[in-house]
Amino acid sequence: MNHSLAISGGAPVRSAARHWPAWPQQAPGAREAVADVLSSGRWAISGPYVDRSSWEHRFADAFAEYQDARFCIPTANGTSALITSLEACGVGAGDEVIIPGITWVANASTVLSINAVPVFVDIDPYTLCLDPAAVEAAVTPATRAIVVVHLYSGLADLDALTEIAQRHGIPLIEDCAQAHGARYHDRRVGGFGVAGTFSLQHSKVLTSGEGGVVITDDAGLARQVEHMRADGRTYRRAELRRGQMELVETADVMGSNFCLSEFQSAIALHQLAQLDMQNKRRRENAAMLDERLSALGLRPQRTSEGTTDRTYYCYAVAADHDQLRRAGMAAVAEALSAELNFSVYGVYTPLYRNRLYRPATRRRFRLGADHERRIDTGGISLPACEQAAATYLTLHHAVLLGDQRDIDDIADAFEKVLLHHDELPGRP
Ligand SMILES: *Cc1c(COP(=O)(O)O)cnc(C)c1O
Secondary structure, three states: OOOOOHHHOOOOOOOOOOOOOOOOOOOOOHHHHHHHHHHHOOOOOOOEOOOOOOHHHHHHHHHHHHHOOOEEEEEOOHHHHHHHHHHHOOOOOOOEEEEEOOOOOHHHHHHHHOOOEEEEEOEOOOOOOEOHHHHHHHOOOOEEEEEEEOOOOOOOOHHHHHHHHHHHOOOEEEEOOOOOOOEEOOEEOOOOOOEEEEEOEOOOOOOOEOOEEEEEOOHHHHHHHHHHHEOOOEEOOOOOOOOOEOEEOOOOOOOOEOOOOHHHHHHHHHHHHHHHHHHHHHHHHHHHHHHHHHHOOOEEOOOOOOEEEOOOOEEEEEOOOHHHHHHOHHHHHHHHHHHHOOOEEEOOOOHHHOOOOOHHHOHHHOOOHHHHHHHOOOOOOOHHHHHHHHHEEEEEHHHHHOOHHHHHHHHHHHHHHHHOHHHOOOOO
């Protein structure tokens, strides 16, 4: 029998010799900035002052300006940005926090980590972000926050979600770890709720390796986050002399150490200058890919109506042809990966059955039978989350940073797998 697909021994669409665009991509000036930190005598904001503004201040000012936010507090990662934002909103022991059923595990683990209870809520099947009607139905007297995630390249329906949050008096936190630079009604996302959080982890469209950011327009909330990320210390406002500590023990709120290092701040500041250009390139390539894949009967992820500028953390597409569904997305992803020499994945496994969500493996969550019952996910199944898991595929944004030939390769691979679907292994 003559096999065509690369998984069954055929020639791949794209030879391994052709490389995909690299990620991350070093921004001009980043190398010199890192060298500058090395020789500066100050590697962290908790180190003594050296006669000039910290890189962290410079990055925070630049990001606040980019976002048009009043306050910007860099953090160690997106996880700590979420933890400090939730706590600054007053969320704590036993409170319910609404989160989407499909997202990265941090959205559940951060809620658990402050002794609160994640409430998994279904998504819109087209945008893959929180479904406002499902949010409305999930609100209870114990709900203390809603965390909305702009997933992959979709922006959530912020008009509906901000209305629900305001009507119930519940703080809305926007997790923008996958949406740096996206705009809704001409304004950057992250500014629609009481706080916006970002991750600067390696894979994200703005990265310093690890890192995070909280933005807010609320001075009180900003001050709380500042305390919580630096062990209860905040920046000294008065004149500084060389050798003095810039962080002082204000201690209004107890904290943890979630500070971003000077190396990371210096890198993030330079990478930020590339963000709009890279987002634009990804957007243009994604539009070409949308056209090619739609012509094959596939359904690219959509974004909500209020979206002005979409950004792509991943390109997601529903491959809900019967033949492909029968094989299962894992098999289809494997076949595409072999054609492209690039890893294609499904979407995140719904969090309530995700193997990364395992509170029982940590003694700290044994807070009594009632709490254990409330955080148990047994029996939860959300239809749109399950449907998305069964139909969508995702490609990391690096593949959108190239040219038309790259986009053609991706589309050709989909076309080839569709044509030769009979070579896909059956669902186990
Ligand atoms: C990456 C990510 C986070 C966590 O960020 P880290 O910097 O890895 O801690 C949180 N939420 C979403 C949606 C993410 O994609």
